[in-house]
Amino acid sequence: MNWISERKKLIGFLAIFLFIYFLPVDVNRFNDAIIGAFKLLKWYAKEHVILCLIPSFFIAGVITVFVSQAAVIKYFGVSAKKWLAYLVASISGTVLAVCSCTILPMFAGIYKRGAGIGPAITFLYSGPAINILSIMLTARILGFEMGIARVIGAVIFSVVIGLIMASIFPEKNKEKQAKQFNIPEMENNRVIWQTALHLLILILILVFVNWGEPLVDEGLWYLIYTARWFITAFCGLLLALSLIFIIKIRLIHVVIVVLAVLFTALLFPQFPLISFIVAVIGISIILSISSGEPQEWITETWGFAKQILPLLAAGVLVAGFLLGTPDEGGGIIPGDWIYTMVGGNTIIANIFASVIGALMYFATLTEVPILQGLMNNGMGKGPALALLLAGPAISLPNMLVIRGVLGNKKTMVFVLLVVVMAAISGWIYGSLF
């Protein structure tokens, strides 16, 4: 019996035992928080997974498979026009990096071999900040304004920070290894506008099917809201056409799916959700049986689902446990604490939110349920935006990796810039809205 080699297991057992022994299940607050966690999880599953997340995964899949990364990467070369590099860097995050593991190598590459520290930092910051899944979920759960503010803030910000870093740390004419990037030659038998159109149709579906209920019963917004399923259906027909002509799926497959969807729509007119689900299943099936890019598309889509849903579920449970549900409150953390620290729109609240965001690690999308919980407990809009802008881009673990590439000084300046600018942006947003 070797206690030394068994010690880890022993400690593990002891820890779990003590945890269970002292489990405060006789404390109401604790029980409420546990139930709150699951209520929030159920709410997410019911309200957001089917209509928001699933289409987003498809969109992310399209981006990964059909958009030629090579076309974008050439903007980051050593001889690229600087302003173009910044521009592309600030928005290419949506297109190039839906997986955080791609961001770091690209960042290092742009920094060391490409356009330099400015565009590299711009890319590093904007990549995680404007990932399409996060924007969609933010807009849907935290509100349209927040979603827009997040995108605009992130894009502008990323360029500003990049420029500031580039001016603080000007690069002497280093012998940049003029070794060009090793860009894979991709057979691109699809013109860029076709891919863009296909993507647009998917995005339109996503936007209209998630069109939020307005507070007033009139006006354009309300009209669109009442008609949203019809608009979505129309976009669905466009999608069918796109699948046939742009993605080149066999006509008969698409026709079968369209008929199935129509059939369910006629059968269950009060439950358009059912038709939507049938459409999703149908499309998934015909994609997986069409070899080549369609198969890659559904594979990537499924890959995203596998990667993101468990983490999101965990994030939701944690958020629900700590901060409660939108309707009933009831998290472990008392609401007043939240309000005291990040309520209103004081500079302090914004800075505090910004710092927390910078240190905390947020797996993709988890910032949304956590922020939702915080806002329900009194966090102001300003600090909320500050957290959104500082959170996804940096965290303790990724600061370490950045440090490996940039060195201590530059990393610290970068983090400082992010925290300060996030706080300022939050404060401005809070004051205006």
Place this chain on the structure above:
Amino acid sequence: MIIKILGVGCQKCKNLDKLMLTIRDRYNLKYEVQKVTELDDIMEYGILMTPGLVINEEVKSVGKIPKEKEILKWLGVE
């Protein structure tokens, strides 16, 4: 023959690694699979996206898991 998998450790890189080992066993090939995980070393190959597949110091694929047919072609297997 030396195969190098360039990647910082994300799921795709691990999958590519597994794939190369599976191919080796299935077709009874002889090569060594090395994992390159340091950013500096990865960048020596000039790639911007991981995973990267390097066969005998030549970069064959960047940013994705290539199809088995392609890999076999690069390895010179019919």
